[in-house]
Amino acid sequence: MASFTVNPDETVYDYIICGGGTSGLVVAARLAEDSNNSVLVLEAGQHNTLLENTQMVGGWSHNFDTEADWNITTEPSPGANGRQVKVSRGKFLGGSSGVNGTLCVRGTKQDYDDWNQPGWSGEEVFSYMKKAENFHNKKWFKADESAHGYDGMLHIEPHDLAPISNMILESMxxxxxxxxxxMFTTGDNPHGCGHVLRTHYKGTRTTSADYFINQGSNLAIMTETTVDKVIFEDEGENMRAAAVKVVAKDGSSQELKARKEIIISGGAYCSPTILMRSGIGPISELESHGIECKVDVPGVGKNLIDHLIVFIFYATTKPNITNDHLLYKPGAIGEAYRQWKEEKRGPLSTFPFGAFAYARLDERLKSEPLWQNAPREEGRDPMGLTPSQPNIEFFSTECYGGPKQYATFPNGEDTHAFSLIAELFSPKSRGSVTLKSADPEDNPVVDHNYLAEELDMLVLTEACKFANEIITQGKGTADIVEGSWPRDLGHHKYTEREHWTQFVKDNATTCYHPAGTCKMGNSDDPMAVLDHELRVRGVQGLRVADTSVMPLLNQGHTQMPAYAIGEKAADLIKGTFLTLKTKDTTGI
Known part of the structure; x- marks a missing residue:
């Protein structure tokens, strides 16, 4: 991608984007399409071109636990046996679009209709996801061609399945x-299986940084620069975001001014902390850290939502159906790297997820007292979902690997492993993001409060039971499973809910889909941080654009909504200033 650096003498821009992640770079690039706009992106991490593992799809995990990771660990969750979970996020230009699973799972249109916000219906959000796409089909894949975009900046393509994934599809x-x-593009099937498209093309990961290709000199980038806070001018109803205080890697600080708007795009963990350090948030939280409260907005940092997943691994002795032999045999990883480096092919050119499915669990849970007796709205189940929305997602791995506790690797010669992952949608549990201190170098305190609600545990354990039945009883896989992997796990024999409950408490982890901490909402919602145009309540010239704005999580993955939020935010901002310009407003 093209690389532009900031002019050190320039301190005033039309727009300042605080955070160079998935949504932020989309906003910046779209605003910079007008050569009359000067746009500055502030990114705490490095430039992505310095990190090979943001281009090599299979190198994603090598960014974790490094300077390229925000290195955030949650507070203990009592519902998950008091475990703390590492919730890694990309800390470089492109953010988590450079470390995610590359999955394009939009969810259903009803998910966005449920936000109940003007301009954010399912039809509208799907149209923005489509706008972001540049879809490249393959001969074997039967695409719903009308659902895809073909001239966006995000290159996507189908994933060529390993044999085990075709076997799992048969079992599903x-x-x-x-x-x-x-089906994961159209979002019209809550109970079925299919393929999921990926954000890579010809062996290379595509990220939001690709939006900067062909950008001109009116778009500037400051990397290794942490946003401390937004600085305001005037008071009361006329208070306006005027500048940003930033801290460079060497500890020096400066103020950068914005003529038009400041857009915070730090993600669900960092956007609320920037607001709080700026004096916007719950007054008691701010005062406890010696921060003057400019606007008391109690919802900042609240409503933290995430999707939980559980890896269920199985062993097989059948050779060459998983990709273990391409990665774990002696010398295999060196050859895999050579293939990617020289030919952009091989197991490191793609992400090792395979078959996917959505499922409704109404029938399976109808005899459960907790499910029967839980309150529900008319036409919705106890999780708040309509029959058109899935309760869970299943997706498989084509080799062994996952969170750090999965460290017993097969040898890739006579032992092989794969998993089916169960993912919980529409969790009832909510967490929070708060400040550790007023120091911008301190990571936030993240409390996901995983599995605090009984219904979350009920649905996730049922999902694990169903997943296990698919693998151990399904037509494509029943005859090739040799038990659990690691072999002492024994989960393939579980039949009772209490067994799966313990398994979930011990193994549930994040799907890296945090959202909701700066949610948009109606004026009568005291916990809404933003209005439907992403404007921060109580202040002018300040918006938030990332997954923190989502009032509810979609029944899917958050990559495509993050791109849609960036695209939509840019249009909202352009529309605002087009209107002002038409009215001949001075100073714009």
């Missing part, structure tokens, strides 16, 4: 999940 079908190839 045999257990009642009908096959629909492109």
């Amino acid at each position: 079908e045999s257990k009642g999940l009908a096959f629909q190839p492109d």
Whole structure:
């Protein structure tokens, strides 16, 4: 991608984007399409071109636990046996679009209709996801061509499945999940299986940094620069975001001014902390850190939502159906790296997720007292979902690997492993993001409060039971499973809910989908941080654009909504200043 650096003498820009992650770079690039706009992006991490593992798809995990990771660990969650979970986020230009699973799972249109916000209906959000796409099909994949975009900046393509994934699809079908190839693009099937498209093309990961290709000199980038806070001018109803205080890697600080707007795009963990350090947030929280409260907005940092997943690994002795032999045999990883480096192919050119499915659990849970007796709205289940929305997602791995506790690797010669992952949608549990201190170098305190609600545990354990049935009883895989991996786990024998409950408490982890901590909402919602145009309540010239704005998580993954939020935010900002310009407002 093209690289532009900031002019050290320039301290005033039309727009300042605080955070160079998935949504932020989309906003910046779209605003910079007008050559009359000067746009500055502030990114705490390095430039992505310095990090090979943001381009090599299979190198994603090598960014974790390094300077390229925010290195945030949650507070203990009592519902998960008091465990703390590492919630890694990309800390470089492109942010988590450079370390995610590359998955394009939009969710359903009802997910966005449920936000109940003007301009954010399912039809509208899907249209923005489509706008972001540049879809490249393959001969074998039956795409719903009308659902895709073909001239966006985000290159996507189908994933060529390993044999184990085709076997799992066969098992899913045999257990009642009908096959629909492109269902995760159309979002019209809550109970079926199919393929998921990926954000890579010709062996290379595509990220939001690709939006900067062909950008001109009106777009500037400051990397290794941490946003401390927003600085305001005037008071009361006329208070306006005027500048940003930043801290460089050497500890020096400076103020950068914005003529038009400041857009915070630090993600669900960092956007609320920037607001709080700026004096916008719950007054008691701010005062406890010696921060003057400019606007008392109690919802800042609240409503933290995430999707939980559980890896369920299985062993097989059948050779060459997983990709273990391409990674774990002696010398295999060196050859895999050579293949990617020289030919942009091989197991490191793609992410090792395989088959996918959505499932409704109404029938499976209908006899459970907790499910029967839980309150529900008319036409919705106890999780708040309509029949058009899935309760869970299943997706498989084509080799062994996952969170750090999965460290017993097969040898890739006579032992092989794969997993089916169960993902909980529409969790009832909510967490929070708070400040550790007023120091911008301190990471936030993240409390996800995982599995605090009984219904979350009920649905996730049922999902694990169903997943296990798919693998151990399904037509494509029943005959090739040799038990659990690691072999002492024994989960393939679990039948009772209490067994799966303990397994979930011990193994549930994040799907890296944090959202909701700066949610948009209606004027009568005291916990809403933003209005439907992403404007921060109580102040002018300040917006937030990232997954923190989502009032509810979609029943999918958050990559595509993050791109849609960036695209939509840019249009909202352009519309504001087009209107002002038409009215001949001075100073714009």
